[in-house]
Amino acid sequence: MNRAGIPIEEYVCSGHSACPGCGALLVLRYVLKVLGKNTIVTSPACCFTAIAGMFPDTCMEVPLLYNAFETTAASASGIEAALKIKGKKDNTHVVAFAGDGGTADIGLQAISGALEDGHNIIYVCYDNEAYMNTGIQSSSLTPMGATTTTNPIGKEAGWKITPKKNMMDILVAHNIKYAATVNPSYPIDFVKKVEKAKATKGFSYIHAYSVCPTGWRYQPELGLEMGRLATETGAFPLYEVENGKYNITYKKKTKNVLEYYKLQGRFRHLSEDFINDVQAYIDQEWQKLILKEECSKK
Amino acid sequence: MKNNQKYSSVEDLPEASVASVSTVYIKTGSWRVYRPEIDKEKCIKCFICWRCCPDISIGIDEEGYPKINYDYCKGCGICSHECPNEAIKMKREGK
Numbered sequence: 505m506n507r508a509g510i511p512i513e514e515y516v517c518s519g520h521s522a523c524p525g526c527g528a529l530l531v532l533r534y535v536l537k538v539l540g541k542n543t544i545v546t547s548p549a550c551c552f553t554a555i556a557g558m559f560p561d562t563c564m565e566v567p568l569l570y571n572a573f574e575t576t577a578a579s580a581s582g583i584e585a586a587l588k589i590k591g592k593k594d595n596t597h598v599v600a601f602a603g604d605g606g607t608a609d610i611g612l613q614a615i616s617g618a619l620e621d622g623h624n625i626i627y628v629c630y631d632n633e634a635y636m637n638t639g640i641q642s643s644s645l646t647p648m649g650a651t652t653t654t655n656p657i658g659k660e661a662g663w664k665i666t667p668k669k670n671m672m673d674i675l676v677a678h679n680i681k682y683a684a685t686v687n688p689s690y691p692i693d694f695v696k697k698v699e700k701a702k703a704t705k706g707f708s709y710i711h712a713y714s715v716c717p718t719g720w721r722y723q724p725e726l727g728l729e730m731g732r733l734a735t736e737t738g739a740f741p742l743y744e745v746e747n748g749k750y751n752i753t754y755k756k757k758t759k760n761v762l763e764y765y766k767l768q769g770r771f772r773h774l775s776e777d778f779i780n781d782v783q784a785y786i787d788q789e790w791q792k793l794i795l796k797e798e799c800s801k802k
Numbered sequence: 803m804k805n806n807q808k809y810s811s812v813e814d815l816p817e818a819s820v821a822s823v824s825t826v827y828i829k830t831g832s833w834r835v836y837r838p839e840i841d842k843e844k845c846i847k848c849f850i851c852w853r854c855c856p857d858i859s860i861g862i863d864e865e866g867y868p869k870i871n872y873d874y875c876k877g878c879g880i881c882s883h884e885c886p887n888e889a890i891k892m893k894r895e896g897k
Contacts, residue, residue, distance in 0.1 A: 508849040518858045518874035519825030524833065525878035529856040561828070562821040691853055717878075725879030725892075728854055 509692045511537040520563035522555040525724025527714035527731075528630045529555060530688040532601060535628055535710070538698040541566060543597045544583055548576045548611060550603035551637040551716075552630075574610045576602040577618035580625040597702060598625045604645035605635045608669050619678045619707045626701050629671065630714040640719045644669040647739065648782050650770045652719075657773045667785055671711055676745050681706035684744035687713040689731030693753055697744060713740045721769025733764040738790045749800040752793060761786055830857065834877035836892040842867055844889035851881035851890060 505512045515536035522529045528551055536543060546569040547553060553570060556563050571579040580600035587593040602611055607629040615627060634652050635641040642652040642664055651663040675683050682704040684697040694712075701708035713731055717724040734740040735754050739761055742754040761783045765771040774782075840851075842865075851868050852860040859874035860881065870881075882890040 508853040510853055514858055516858060517824055517826050518871070519828035519830055520857075521825075521828070521830070522856060524856075524876035525880055526856050530854070533856075533858065557821065557825045557828075559819060560821045561823045561825045563825040568821075688854075723879075725883040727856075727878070727880050728884055 510534065510695050513537060513540070515541060515543070515565045517563050517565060519561075520555050520557060522551075523716075523718050523724075525715070525717045525727045526551075526555070527688060527716060527727060528552055528603075528632060531628065531630045531686075531712040531714050534688060534691060534694050535599065535601075535626075535698055535712075536566065538695055539597045539599065539626070539702055542595050543567075543599055544569065544587075545599045545601050546571055546576060546579045546583060547601045548603075548606040549573045549637070550606050551632065552601060552603070554637055573606055575614055576600045576606055576611045577614035577625070577627060580627070581618045581621060581623040584623045584625050593624065600625060600627045602627070602629055603635070603637070604629060604631045604633060605643040607631075608644045608671050612674075615675070615709075616678065619675065619680060622706060624706055626698075626708050626710065628710045628712060630712045632714045632716040632719065633668075634716075634719050636716050636719045645671065648785060649765070649774050649778055651773060652770070661778075663773065670789075672709075672743075672745065675709050676748065679748065680709055680745070682708040682744070682746055683711070684709070685711045685713070685740065685742055687731045687735055687740060687742055688715075689713075689728040689735065690742065690754065693742060697753075700744070700746070719770070721772075722767050726767060730764070730767060733759065733767070737761045737764045738786045739764055741790065741793055743793060743797070750793070750797040751800070752797050757790055829873045830876055831859075831871075831873045834872075834875060834895055836877045836879060837872070837895050838870055838875065838877065838879065838882050838890050838892055840868060840870065841889045841891065844887050846887050846889070848886060850884050850886060854880050854884050856880065 516533050543566045580598050584598045634646050640652045641654045646664050648667045655664045656662050686694040715727045737759045738757040743752045857874050859871040861869050863869040879892050882892045
């Protein structure tokens with residue numbers, strides 16, 4: 505049954521210790537709503553480890569396995585292999601739920617291995633764009649211009665000057681079956697993409713935009729507004745890749761990146777020149793994406 | 803030696819700590835500074851507030867209106883900001 509366009513069942517309960525306005529919780533809540541109760545979640549050290557509750561508490565109504573930082577995909581592959589031997593894989597979904605550091609920095613080799621081995625798992629990366637749990641350290645998915653505790657503002661540019669790693673393209677290069685970017689500000693699109701990942705026989709990857717009021721330094725009520733701005737400015741484009749075929753699911757890139765950047769304290773120090781550089785980079789990436797989509801149609 | 807034995811059931815596996823208590827006993831409502839209040843006259847029952855609540859603290863009452871569970875609401879204000887009809891107002895606690 506659906507309410508407001510998304511399934512009604514809840515598999516995460518209240519009382520968890522996420523910050524007010526946390527995006528990661530919305531991501532997990534929507535993912536589990538689609539996958540249902542026959543799901544096993546595995547998660548490395550990340551914000552979610554703290555969110556789910558201190559021992560012996562848990563906010564999950566499905567099994568959750570904690571593992572080491574670099575082993576999320578390896579642990580999910582192990583669970584999948586065990587389920588296969590038990591003959592229970594057909595109706596059980598294995599979800600790896602990791603943050604951006606555990607996906608793009610520390611866990612990258614494990615994803616690469618699991619993908620190459622062709623395990624049938626759903627890997628969800630909730631991208632809050634830094635190591636938020638340990639106190640806002642920079643990760644390779646931190647966007648251009650952001651300041652973190654390891655990229656402090658100095659006299660010269662101390663903030664992060666390099667752009668975000670493109671995780672989607674890294675995984676597409678592995679010939680992934682299904683990969684998609686999702687944003688909780690667009691829940692119906694989110695649910696559709698997770699349903700596709702659920703139906704995929706093989707490794708599927710969901711890259712979820714996840715707001716963090718604490719680390720990004722903005723008012724928590726703007727959470728979903730921020731998500732809409734990220735997609736409308738092209739800073740976080742929504743698209744999916746099915747067997748190498750690109751499909752952009754939100755095409756209205758109408759706004760200037762300044763509108764998105766000016767709301768967040770982590771970009772407060774940026775000069776106009778630097779924001780122009782960011783805009784140029786985002787425009788270039790957007791053009792590339794459009795070309796990729798056109799090539800997929802031929 | 804246990805290592806050389808073949809594991810035949812769950813009981814043979816080494817013991818691990820298992821979390822078994824649900825977090826529902828933790829009343830996170832005490833974190834709140836601003837309190838959302840629903841104006842039923844303005845509410846159009848679209849349930850967008852329910853959909854976007856990160857604390858899963860919005861339910862449904864007997865008349866079919868959304869109902870906020872103040873035991874868990876952390877007062878982030880997303881529901882108030884997203885409401886299409888401005889039916890949810892944030893009021894400071896204790897005033």
